Amino acid sequence: xxxxxxxxxxxxxxxxxxxxxxxxxxxxxxxxxxxxxxxxxxxxxxxxxxxxxxxxxxxxxxxxxxxxxxxxxxxxxxxxxxxxxxxxxxxxxxxxxxxxxxxxxxxxxxxxxxxxxxxxxxxxxxxxxxxxxxxxxxxxxxxxxxxxxxxxxxxxxxxxxxxxxxxxxxxxxxxxxxxxxxxxxxxxxxxxxxxxxxxxxxxxxxxxxxxxxxxxxxxxxxxxxxxxxxxxxxxxxxxxxxxxxxxxxxxxxxxxxxxxxxxxxxxxxxxxxxxxxxxxxxxxxxxxxxxxxxxxxxxxxxxxxxxxxxxxxxxxxxxxxxxxxxxxxxxxxxxxxxxxxxxxxxxxxxxxxxxxxxxxxxxxxxxxxxxxxxxxxxxxxxxxxxxxxxxxxxxxxxxxxxxxxxxxxxxxxxxxxxxxxxxxxxxxxxxxxxxxxxxxxxxxxxxxxxxxxxxxxxxxxxxxxxxxxxxxxxxxxxxxxxxxxxxxxxxxxxxxxxxxxxxxxxxxxxxxxxxxxxxxxxxxxxxxxxxxxxxxxxxxxxxxxxxxxxxxxxxxxxxxxxxxxxxxxxxxxxxxxxxxxxxxxxxxxxxxxxxxxxxxxxxxxxxxxxxxxxxxxxxxxxxxxxxxxxxxxxxxxxxxxxxxxxxxxxxxxxxxxxxxxxxxxxxxxxxxxxxxxxxxxxxxxxxxxxxxxxxxxxxxxxxxxxxxxxxxxxxxxxxxxxxxxxxxxxxxxxxxxxxxxxxxxxxxxxxxxxxxxxxxxxxxxxxxxxxxxxxxxxxxxxxxxxx
Numbered sequence: 186x187x188x189x190x191x192x193x194x195x196x197x198x199x200x201x202x203x204x205x206x207x208x209x210x211x212x213x214x215x216x217x218x219x220x221x222x223x224x225x226x227x228x229x230x231x232x233x234x235x236x237x238x239x240x241x242x243x244x245x246x247x248x249x250x251x252x253x254x255x256x257x258x259x260x261x262x263x264x265x266x267x268x269x270x271x272x273x274x275x276x277x278x279x280x281x282x283x284x285x286x287x288x289x290x291x292x293x294x295x296x297x298x299x300x301x302x303x304x305x306x307x308x309x310x311x312x313x314x315x316x317x318x319x320x321x322x323x324x325x326x327x328x329x330x331x332x333x334x335x336x337x338x339x340x341x342x343x344x345x346x347x348x349x350x351x352x353x354x355x356x357x358x359x360x361x362x363x364x365x366x367x368x369x370x371x372x373x374x375x376x377x378x379x380x381x382x383x384x385x386x387x388x389x390x391x392x393x394x395x396x397x398x399x400x401x402x403x404x405x406x407x408x409x410x411x412x413x414x415x416x417x418x419x420x421x422x423x424x425x426x427x428x429x430x431x432x433x434x435x436x437x438x439x440x441x442x443x444x445x446x447x448x449x450x451x452x453x454x455x456x457x458x459x460x461x462x463x464x465x466x467x468x469x470x471x472x473x474x475x476x477x478x479x480x481x482x483x484x485x486x487x488x489x490x491x492x493x494x495x496x497x498x499x500x501x502x503x504x505x506x507x508x509x510x511x512x513x514x515x516x517x518x519x520x521x522x523x524x525x526x527x528x529x530x531x532x533x534x535x536x537x538x539x540x541x542x543x544x545x546x547x548x549x550x551x552x553x554x555x556x557x558x559x560x561x562x563x564x565x566x567x568x569x570x571x572x573x574x575x576x577x578x579x580x581x582x583x584x585x586x587x588x589x590x591x592x593x594x595x596x597x598x599x600x601x602x603x604x605x606x607x608x609x610x611x612x613x614x615x616x617x618x619x620x621x622x623x624x625x626x627x628x629x630x631x632x633x634x635x636x637x638x639x640x641x642x643x644x645x646x647x648x649x650x651x652x653x654x655x656x657x658x659x660x661x662x663x664x665x666x667x668x669x670x671x672x673x674x675x676x677x678x679x680x681x682x683x684x685x686x687x688x689x690x691x692x693x694x695x696x697x698x699x700x701x702x703x704x705x706x707x708x709x710x711x712x713x714x715x716x717x718x719x720x721x722x723x724x725x726x727x728x729x730x731x732x733x734x735x736x737x738x739x740x741x742x743x744x745x746x747x748x749x750x751x752x753x754x755x756x757x758x759x760x761x762x763x764x765x766x767x768x769x770x771x772x773x774x775x776x777x778x779x780x781x782x783x784x785x786x787x788x789x790x791x792x793x794x795x796x797x798x799x800x801x802x803x804x805x806x807x808x809x810x811x812x813x814x815x816x817x818x819x820x821x822x823x824x825x826x827x828x829x830x831x832x833x834x835x836x837x838x839x840x841x842x843x844x845x846x847x848x849x850x851x852x853x854x855x856x857x858x859x860x861x862x863x864x865x866x867x868x869x870x871x872x873x874x875x876x877x878x879x880x881x882x883x884x885x886x887x888x889x890x891x892x893x894x895x896x897x898x899x900x901x902x903x904x905x906x907x908x909x910x911x912x913x914x915x916x917x918x919x920x921x922x923x924x925x926x927x928x929x930x931x932x933x934x935x936x937x938x939x940x941x942x943x944x945x946x947x948x949x950x951x952x953x954x955x956x957x958x959x960x961x962x963x964x965x966x967x968x969x970x971x972x
Contacts, residue, residue: 338404390483460487675706813865
């Protein structure tokens with residue numbers, strides 16, 4: 186970890202890594218770097234380069250703000266003409282009086298590593314002039330298309346008048362290089378390259394038939410006089426023609442307005458290298474070679490490359506429209522992807538469709554603005570951020586452009602320019618930024634801050650630099666060539682002698698500069714560490730600021746600074762590692778007693794004297810009665826999501842670490858831990874028991890181990906209960922029947938015994954039934970007297 190931090194620190198502090206010998210070198214190292222000009226800033230053994238450091242580090246080392254050289258970059262707008270708010274039908278303006286980009290000129294003072302940003306505004310002007318040049322392939326296969334173009338001038342002028350009141354049109358044609366094997370060089374074929382009775386004109390490379398004009402009828406007349414020609418191979422020499430149209434501005438008649446080039450063909454194209462087939466090896470020079478409006482060097486120069494064409498079209502602000510047949514659409518689509526601000530349309534046999542193609546392509550091209558910049562000086566970079574229509578913000582390569590811009594729409598670009606270091610000459614440089622296809626541009630003058638302000642006050646051959654062996658500037662000596670040392674006191678050829686080394690040995694020992702530096706001119710210059718924050722110092726480099734005691738893996742506990750291997754502690758810290766605090770506020774318990782009256786405060790930490798109590802203020806008692814009840818609801822909601830605090834669990838119950846275990850045997854036992862553990866058994870609303878332990882570990886963290894399953898009583902088994910009830914009823918019924926039967930038997934036996942007893946005791950004639958009664962009843966009339 187320490188090595189990683191050192192590596193990160195080293196890569197992050199570019200100021201020290203620069204090993205700057207004077208102020209100018211320092212400020213070129215990075216935007217965060219400053220140079221301390223205080224003459225008494227350096228300690229013994231420190232090199233001049235230690236004056237260069239990050240601003241905060243210099244201040245922490247005792248350099249005052251006013252003694253730190255830290256020049257900053259700035260910007261100044263030199264020309265800031267407002268964009269034109271003009272509508273069609275108002276007073277006509279000259280093209281040079283129309284402004285679509287703002288500002289126009291700006292000056293930037295660049296400090297190395299410090300970006301300078303400004304806002305560029307772009308607004309499409311209404312009724313902006315347009316120049317359109319129609320470049321057509323006149324090989325034999327384009328015969329039908331030539332007939333359509335003959336009436337194009339007036340029709341296109343009429344349609345374009347809806348877009349702009351200032352429109353001009355021109356016409357040019359091309360076929361192929363006039364050498365074998367591109368054309369037949371026989372005398373008859375040179376006069377008429379077509380076969381049969383077809384009357385064709387002699388082959389040519391490129392002709393400028395009509396200079397840009399606002400006369401549409403003249404366009405129709407001159408184009409109507411053109412004749413088809415012919416060649417041998419299918420690819421045409423269109424790239425030669427495009428190059429001449431781009432670079433021959435005076436002959437074509439280009440103005441500083443919107444420039445459109447319509448390239449019409451039904452075939453492919455030759456490009457750089459193909460000229461070798463005709464013995465042409467010289468690369469295209471990208472210059473104008475028109476004589477009497479005819480390209481005369483096609484036999485001398487090769488075809489231009491695509492990259493060469495892109496450069497010339499861009500330099501001359503020409504936007505290209507490829508009007509090609511459907512067969513070659515894929516080829517020219519790929520070419521379009523290589524040429525910025527270009528479009529592709531399908532060529533048809535109808536002149537009105539050609540007009541629609543041109544207008545649609547123009548609308549597509551003009552609705553997109555793409556910024557490009559000229560070549561940047563070494564070490565300079567630009568970052569673009571676009572703020573387009575509907576608030577869309579883009580960065581990187583997409584930050585260069587905005588799409589779907591209508592006439593009158595305003596978009597802005599934030600442009601950030603950054604320099605790394607200074608150019609070798611240090612002279613001002615000029616770059617330009619412009620929208621592709623537009624003539625307007627922003628001119629940016631770059632002034633590089635390569636020296637500090639105090640450099641101007643430097644004293645050459647100063648006596649402070651050992652009898653004039655250097656320039657005293659910015660608080661230090663800048664030695665002349667061949668001189669070294671803090672005060673240029675030695676020659677570079679005499680820096681290592683036995684006499685000088687003797688003064689670099691402490692106590693006449695054997696180690697030079699304590700093995701932590703080099704002896705230069707009899708004075709130790711301490712070596713640098715990989716971590717620029719770590720330094721050796723002292724007369725013999727015997728001191729350092731990184732070998733002091735540590736606490737919590739921090740040097741001097743993070744509460745002091747290391748000087749010559751001894752911690753100088755900040756108040757209120759003390760100790761060899763500044764890890765003992767004299768402040769007892771951290772020991773104050775909630776009852777306003779130091780350590781709750783149950784311990785002593787040592788170095789800001791409570792040492793509890795009562796073993797039952799724990800915590801930072803000896804207020805925690807894991808084994809005291811009531812602990813289980815106190816934490817029951819929080820344990821229940823954290824472990825099982827139930828209980829009264831389940832809705833506020835996250836807020837109220839995050840004060841302990843919860844650890845789930847599978848069963849009660851996994852719970853911590855009192856004998857296993859080095860701190861008290863309280864075992865708890867609590868019951869929830871469903872009469873289920875849950876088991877957990879509560880403890881405060883050695884790091885004063887509260888820990889709860891809980892069994893992750895509830896111990897709930899088993900529910901009744903219905904079937905046995907029902908069966909038991911039924912069986913009980915049946916058994917009780919049978920028992921009652923048996924008892925009744927038993928009672929009846931006993932009763933009958935008693936009655937029978939009684940009967941037998943009475944029978945034995947009866948005294949009647951055995952011949953007469955004692956219970957017999959006669960059925961005859963005798964009645965005597967009392968009045969009867971026997972008469």
